[in-house]
Amino acid sequence: MPAKSVGAAAALVLTAALAVAGARAAQSPPAPVWNAAWSAAPQRPSTGFTPNWSEAGFSGQTLRQVVRVTTGGSRLRIRLSNAYGTSPLHIAGATVARRDHGARLRAGTVRQLTFGGSRAATVPAYGQLTSDPAGLPLRAFEPVTVTLHLDGTTGPATFHAQSMATSYAADGDHTADVADTAFRRTTQSWYYLSGVDVSGGDRPVRPGRTGGIVLFGDSITDGFKSTPDRDHRWSDALAERLATTGRPRPVLNAGIGGNLVLNDSAWYGQRSSARFTRDALDLPGVRTVVILEGVDDIGYSETDKPTYKPAPVVTAAQLIDGHRELIRQARARGIRVVGATLLPFGGSDHYGTRAAAVSLAFDQWVRTSGEYDAYVDFAKALADPHHPERLDPRYDSGDHLHPNDAGYRAMARAMDLSAL
Structure with missing residues (x-):
């Protein structure tokens, strides 16, 4: 085939490939716009104002925390902070759900969280980690629970001392529990949780x-x-x-x-x-x-x-x-x-x-x-x-x-x- 014909054919193939790629891009949904709906500033482990669990950390426990978002959305993700952790933090599993009362969840609202497609995750020492999106519609001013299973021994925990809200702990894995029976210990601090973001609200x-x-x-x-x-x-x-x-x-x-x-x-x-x-x-x-x-x-x-x-x-x-x-x-x-x-x-x-x-x-x-x-x-x-x-x-x-x-x-x- 003459050189000009080969070049023309290659150009046609390239043009067709670009057209297909452009069509696919046009059909792809736009990237979600994420907005912080709740946050807490991380602190180093300390006894601080009131007794807390930060210096002792956790071992083979489930931690359930309740926060109230100030804007709604159709999806959410959480941000975890190990900013003051000297070793990696292993998360064996995590869920989010709407809260019923105390540590009790609303039936049918529990959503399993993933991190890069995996249920387990590791937050690097001195680092942070954001979960994958979860489909849990929330309204503004609605309380949401974040439940973390910490199957290993964490050592001292990055936390926020004065939550003015009750958090709960249980021995073993209770991430999917709707009932609050296992959650017998309480504290008024938040641990590892530094943010909840939402996307896809009625008024984004x-x-x-x-x-x-x-x-x-x-x-x-x-x-x-x-x-x-x-x-x-x-x-x-x-x-x-x-x-x-x-x-x-x-x-x-x-x-x-x-x-x-x-x-x-x-x-x-x-x-x-x-x-x-x-x-x-x-x-x-x-x-x-x-x-x-x-x-x-x-x-x-x-x-x-x-x-x-x-x-x-x-x-x-x-x-x-x-x-x-x-x-x-x-x-x-x-x-x-x-x-x-x-x-x-x-x-x-x-x-x-x-x-x-x-x-x-x-x-x-x-x-x-x-x-x-x-x-x-x-x-x-x-x-x-x-x-x-x-x-x-x-x-x-x-x-x-x-x-x-x-x-x-x-x-x-x-x-x-x-x-x-």
């Missing part, structure tokens, strides 16, 4: 003005002193307010009790700038971050509690520089960043003449500098009208530092939704 969340919102901070963001198992953190209240005003958006909680802007802590996590990307900026679908942090930086040196000693004396300029680093990181990712003034804390163990002066200077910078894209003024919104350095008694949990359930709702009301 896509990048832009409708993207997810991360609340980043310390124990106040974490919801400390809110009523356990009632989802009364300010992140819950903000998500509910957005939904009732017809502007639903996922709201993700990236608080860690005791967390600091400027320093690492064995109990209270890495400093904010070191964990900001992992716990906030990298979450799927996030477009806005609200930052409330600094009261522990300026207050630990005032308290006699030995949880963080020796505590450095932090100036307003140092705290502001720490926040500027968070602003820089968010802007580099094209994410809107909203600042918050510190809640009143007069009368608490964090309060003193120096801490009060630093708080006032920092709050004034948040209000007037224009360095944040917007701000929310919690210092004014939750203040006692007669003693503005103190929390309004209606909002005080009793320690003069953390809000109660009503206080967390007041925080959500104080947020100008257009600022998000």
Whole structure:
């Protein structure tokens, strides 16, 4: 065959192959758009505020954890963190299901999870792992259970200390149990579970003005002193307010009790700038971050509690520089960043003449500098009208530092939704 004929034939074959490939691509469904629907910031194993299982870890047990998603979808996947594990974590099996009550599941909703097509998985030391999608339709504000079978001995467990929610453990493999009979041990921490993502909702969340919102901070963001198992953190209240005003958006909680802007802590996590990307900026679908942090930086040196000693004396300029680093990181990712003034804390163990002066200077910078894209003024919104350095008694949990359930709702009301 002449060379020109051979070339023409090859061109025809290539054209036909490209046409077939293009037709197949056109018929393939688009890649799912994943959005974080729930999150918790990982922490290193520690005794922390309350007794937990993190230092002992697990051996031949099933762990059932309950979380509430803030946006719905037709499919979900989970994210597991072994960020502080010094050896690989073996997952023998995992399921997700809708929760009935406590550790009891709704019949017919249990879905087996896979990881790369396999029921078993290994999370690398210091690493993380995302499951394959599972077909479990969820509505916004619906509780979902994640059940993990840990058949080996895990060693100390990466966890989130202050869940304000009950988790359950049983001996043996009970991943498919609908009943709660075997789950006799309880804790108020989450272990290994760092996120639940959804896709395929009726109103899918896509990048832009409708993207997810991360609340980043310390124990106040974490919801400390809110009523356990009632989802009364300010992140819950903000998500509910957005939904009732017809502007639903996922709201993700990236608080860690005791967390600091400027320093690492064995109990209270890495400093904010070191964990900001992992716990906030990298979450799927996030477009806005609200930052409330600094009261522990300026207050630990005032308290006699030995949880963080020796505590450095932090100036307003140092705290502001720490926040500027968070602003820089968010802007580099094209994410809107909203600042918050510190809640009143007069009368608490964090309060003193120096801490009060630093708080006032920092709050004034948040209000007037224009360095944040917007701000929310919690210092004014939750203040006692007669003693503005103190929390309004209606909002005080009793320690003069953390809000109660009503206080967390007041925080959500104080947020100008257009600022998000």
